[in-house]
Amino acid sequence: MYDIRQWRHVFKLDPNKDISDSDLEKICESGTDAVMVGGTDGVTIEGVLDLMSRVRRYTVPCILEVSDTEAITPGYDLYFIPSVLNSPELKWVTGLHHEAVKEYGDLMDWDEILVEGYCILNGECKAAQLTKANTALSKEDVRAYAMMAEKMFKLPIFYMEYSGIYGDPELVHEVKNTLDKTVLFYGGGIHTFDQAAEMGKVADVIVVGNSVYENLEEALSTVKAVK
Ligand SMILES: CC(C)=CCC/C(C)=C/CC/C(C)=C/CC/C(C)=C/CC/C(C)=C/CC/C(C)=C/CC/C(C)=C/COP(=O)(O)OP(=O)(O)O
Numbered sequence: 001m002y003d004i005r006q007w008r009h010v011f012k013l014d015p016n017k018d019i020s021d022s023d024l025e026k027i028c029e030s031g032t033d034a035v036m037v038g039g040t041d042g043v044t045i046e047g048v049l050d051l052m053s054r055v056r057r058y059t060v061p062c063i064l065e066v067s068d069t070e071a072i073t074p075g076y077d078l079y080f081i082p083s084v085l086n087s088p089e090l091k092w093v094t095g096l097h098h099e100a101v102k103e104y105g106d107l108m109d110w111d112e113i114l115v116e117g118y119c120i121l122n123g124e125c126k127a128a129q130l131t132k133a134n135t136a137l138s139k140e141d142v143r144a145y146a147m148m149a150e151k152m153f154k155l156p157i158f159y160m161e162y163s164g165i166y167g168d169p170e171l172v173h174e175v176k177n178t179l180d181k182t183v184l185f186y187g188g189g190i191h192t193f194d195q196a197a198e199m200g201k202v203a204d205v206i207v208v209g210n211s212v213y214e215n216l217e218e219a220l221s222t223v224k225a226v227k
């Protein structure tokens with residue numbers, strides 16, 4: 001139904017932040033491949049439902065990136081489920097997932113669910129703090145997580161998460177060369193056309209989050225940089 005291997009660009013909206021109708025229209029009509037709803041903190045069912053109903057006015061695919069079992073609702077096109085491969089706490093790798101599948105497993109349409117193998121690389125970001133991710137990683141460490149995601153666990157997505165800071169395009173390039181089928185998502189610190197173009201050359205899909213709330217016109221320019 002949705003072929004993420006064709007995607008190049010995703011906007012990530014935070015249910016914990018306000019966005020006006022006119023800004024949301026620009027985002028949804030920008031030519032991005034999808035709008036993903038997700039955040040680390042303050043993710044409530046009200047926020048998730050509000051963004052879903054407002055993004056639904058447009059034809060752009062709408063994804064919920066699940067970070068809290070209390071804030072899941074039917075009605076999204078796809079559900080992305082993060083599993084933080086470099087967290088030492090089982091809870092963030094398979095623990096919460098086990099609880100959620102116990103509760104919703106029989107109701108779930110598994111064709112709508114894609115697991116993201118997360119590798120968090122900015123130790124200062126909220127997701128790293130929450131999951132106590134080990135971000136002191138060498139190139140070999142990151143490549144090994146990518147290989148595990150693809151070859152061992154057959155995950156559809158490997159997500160290099162720098163949330164809040166611009167990452168290392170050379171490392172992203174190395175990881176891209178490690179992957180064959182698994183789609184490489186890059187997210188973090190993309191604000192400008194040039195940054196999007198640079199990361200877009202090495203990652204399959206770039207994710208643009210916070211800059212939407214900081215400088216929307218520049219954020220919109222990132223779509224044209226990769227498409
Ligand atoms: C009928 C019905 C309800 C259907 C739906 C079925 C369905 C989809 C069920 C889900 C089943 C399932 C397996 C759920 C998993 C549950 C879960 C809670 C998993 C844990 C996820 C996880 C590891 C979270 C940790 C944090 C994380 C990695 C978040 C990702 C998003 C992220 C990094 C955002 C950036 O953060 P932000 O808040 O924007 O940070 P700043 O403010 O600093 O920018």
Ligand SMILES: O=P(O)(O)OC[C@@H](O)CO
Nearest residue numbers: 163164187188189209210
């Ligand atoms: O907010 P930014 O830094 O753009 O990061 C995007 C996304 O990877 C966050 O999960």
Ligand SMILES: [Mg+2]
Nearest residue numbers: 014039209210
């Ligand atoms: Mg954010």
